Amino acid sequence: MTIDGEGCGAAASPSGAASELDAAVALFHSLSDGTRLAIVRRLARGEARVADLVGELGLAQSTVSAHVACLRDCNLVEGRPQGRQVFYSLTRPELMDLLASAETLLAATGNAVALCPNYGTDTVESA
Known part of the structure; x- marks a missing residue:
């Protein structure tokens, strides 16, 4: 993927570059929330369950779960089920x-x- 443009709000070319820019926008948007960024930084150190993230970030379980789901939907995080628990890690x-x-x-x-x-x-x- 190539990200190119001149200044803020640079228009994409009418070809396939628009879809490449859309993908880049989606990636950066997925990382633009402080909670999601904190989750990514924590998962960079290794796997964690939602319960672990709740304890470390001091946020409600529902909040952490929603942000993990967003990162999972963007294919940045994946879950590894183990019994009744799911251990999350970075995909890339x-x-x-x-x-x-x-x-x-x-x-x-x-x-x-x-x-x-x-x-x-x-x-x-x-x-």
């Missing part, structure tokens, strides 16, 4: 490469994206 190690690249970019920009008037941390908190 490349996801950690993506997150490492994001951290490198954030460090290089001095976390300037946090000041973004549309998506910055002040915008999220006041929404």
Whole structure:
């Protein structure tokens, strides 16, 4: 997949590039929620059950389950049933490469994206 464009809101070409951009948008959207990102980061350390994630993240079971389901629906997380329990893990190690690249970019920009008037941390908190 190639992501190309000029600035925010760059239009996709009318060919198959639009579907490639749609897939990239869906991927980044699936990671745009803080809870889902925390789950992905936790699963990078190894398998976990929803109960483990609830305890570690301090969130309601229903909230964690909904976010795990979203990540599973996006094929970023998979479950391994064992008896009455399900152990979740990341489906693709490349996801950690993506997150490492994001951290490198954030460090290089001095976390300037946090000041973004549309998506910055002040915008999220006041929404």
